[in-house]
Amino acid sequence: MASDPRPVPASLTQLFLVFSGLALRGFGGVLPWAQRVLVEERQWLTREEFLETLAFGQLLPGPNVCNVAIMVGDRWFGWRGAVTALSGMLAAPLALVLIAISLYGQVADAPLLRHALAGMGAVAGGLFMATAVKLALGARRQWRWLGFGLLAFLGLAVFRIPMAALMLGLAPVAIGAAVWAQRRQGTQSGQAAPSRTSSAQGQAPRDEDRS
Amino acid sequence: MSVEALIDLLLHFASLSLLAIGGALGLAPEMRRYLVDEQQLMSGTAFTEAIVIAQAAPGPNILFVTLLGWQAGGAWGALATTVGLLLPSSLLTWWGARFKRQREDAPWVAAVRTGLSPIAIGLTAAAGWVVSAGNNGSDGRLWALGGAALLIVLRSRINMLWLILAGALAGILLEAG
Numbered sequence: 412m413a414s415d416p417r418p419v420p421a422s423l424t425q426l427f428l429v430f431s432g433l434a435l436r437g438f439g440g441v442l443p444w445a446q447r448v449l450v451e452e453r454q455w456l457t458r459e460e461f462l463e464t465l466a467f468g469q470l471l472p473g474p475n476v477c478n479v480a481i482m483v484g485d486r487w488f489g490w491r492g493a494v495t496a497l498s499g500m501l502a503a504p505l506a507l508v509l510i511a512i513s514l515y516g517q518v519a520d521a522p523l524l525r526h527a528l529a530g531m532g533a534v535a536g537g538l539f540m541a542t543a544v545k546l547a548l549g550a551r552r553q554w555r556w557l558g559f560g561l562l563a564f565l566g567l568a569v570f571r572i573p574m575a576a577l578m579l580g581l582a583p584v585a586i587g588a589a590v591w592a593q594r595r596q597g598t599q600s601g602q603a604a605p606s607r608t609s610s611a612q613g614q615a616p617r618d619e620d621r622s
Numbered sequence: 623m624s625v626e627a628l629i630d631l632l633l634h635f636a637s638l639s640l641l642a643i644g645g646a647l648g649l650a651p652e653m654r655r656y657l658v659d660e661q662q663l664m665s666g667t668a669f670t671e672a673i674v675i676a677q678a679a680p681g682p683n684i685l686f687v688t689l690l691g692w693q694a695g696g697a698w699g700a701l702a703t704t705v706g707l708l709l710p711s712s713l714l715t716w717w718g719a720r721f722k723r724q725r726e727d728a729p730w731v732a733a734v735r736t737g738l739s740p741i742a743i744g745l746t747a748a749a750g751w752v753v754s755a756g757n758n759g760s761d762g763r764l765w766a767l768g769g770a771a772l773l774i775v776l777r778s779r780i781n782m783l784w785l786i787l788a789g790a791l792a793g794i795l796l797e798a799g
Contacts, residue, residue, distance in 0.1 A: 434680065434681045434682060435680050435681065436783055437681055437682070438679075438680045438786045439677070439753060440749065440753065441680075441681065442746060447782065451779075462742055462743070463738075465742045466735070466739045466741065466742035467719065467722065469643075469738075469745055470643075471643075471711065471714055472639060472640045472641065472642045472643050472710075472711040473642055473646075473711025473712060473715055474646060474682055474683070474711075477708065477711075477712065478712075478715045481715050481719070482715065482716075485716055485719055486719075493716050497712065500681075501681070501704075504679065504680055504681020504682065504685055505685060505688060507679050508675055508676055508685050508688065508689055509689075509692065509700075511675050511678070512671070512689055522797070523794060526793040526797040527790040527791075528678050528790075529757060529758075529761075529764060529793045529797075530764070530767060530789040530790050530791070530792045530793020530794065530796070531786050531790045531793065532753065532754075532756075532764075533754065533758055533765070533768040533771070533792075534767060534768060534771040534785050534786050534788070535753055535786070535789075536751070536754030536758065537754070537767070537768035537769060537772040537785075538771060538782060539746060539749050539750030539753055539754075540747060540750035540751070540754070540772045541771070541772045541775035542746055542750075543746040544772070544776060546742070546743045546746060547743050550739055550740065550743065553739075556739070558740070559744065560741060560742075560744030560747070561744060562744065563745050563748065564744040564747045564751070566748075567744070567745060567748035567752070568747070568751035568752060568755075574648055574745075575641065575643040575648070578741075581741060582737065582738060582741060585736075585738065585741055586730075586733050586734055586736075586737035588737060589732070589734070589737040590729070590733045592736070593729055593732065
């Protein structure tokens, strides 16, 4: 990574503050902000790396964005980075929700607040969809594989299959298909020109190497 | 809360941790059964309140677990539920990430990447859909608001906080009109 010209977090303090900052902006969900800040603003991760980190974090148990924080922090600072990024993500919002719950009794029935929250919720939903579209655009070289994304969306959003059951059913099939595609590519004449076939293979999404 | 009750709380949430695939909100029914029905540590209303507040406030939704602990047993309760729920899954993630990184060039890592990345996109879209459906219901104006936010984010580099603020104002104006 020494030869990597891309920006990296300068210190644990910066890591903490960046994760605090993105968590504090995360009304209705932190994921859109994680993508915006880590990929677009700080450029610590490429879109592909972010997607890969997110995918892995979703496969494993635990809140997705917390898993992303752990993996991103660990990448540069080891376990101290993982702890720092996770604490950064939790500490400031935690203080806010504790204040909120102590005030809640007094404002819970205020119609103004309810209407404001409904509007914010509508926007939050749109931000999640926009993040999904951005990630899909980043992965468009592998558009055939997005079929699995469509299945995941339909299973969860339309058929309301429990998340754990969906992942247990779909992830092995998708990974199995990727292994099969790799093998098939292996038996064909190796690294041929970047044809339609090879663009659907496993190596495609990540071209730059890390040490 | 007694120390025994705190340890019980910690262990119960730790036992749920590894079941929280894709987030902990799916475990809310089980948490409710334990906290409200079985241990009677809080009322059903207090339970719902914790979820509503954590959803409305900025930050990871997982903070509803912290609030549940707070409702059940103050600061120590909050610590017990949060550490219990996060520690096992976080250790697994940390270990899993290292395991994968040390084998970055292995074919199976490439296969996992290829297979899981599209699913991650689908799950993000589904999260957007579920948030929208739960929030917007059958109110076409709220759906239009969400759609507008989606288009604006894709077509500009606007600070998304402005959109959230505009959403709050629009929500108030829509109801006032």
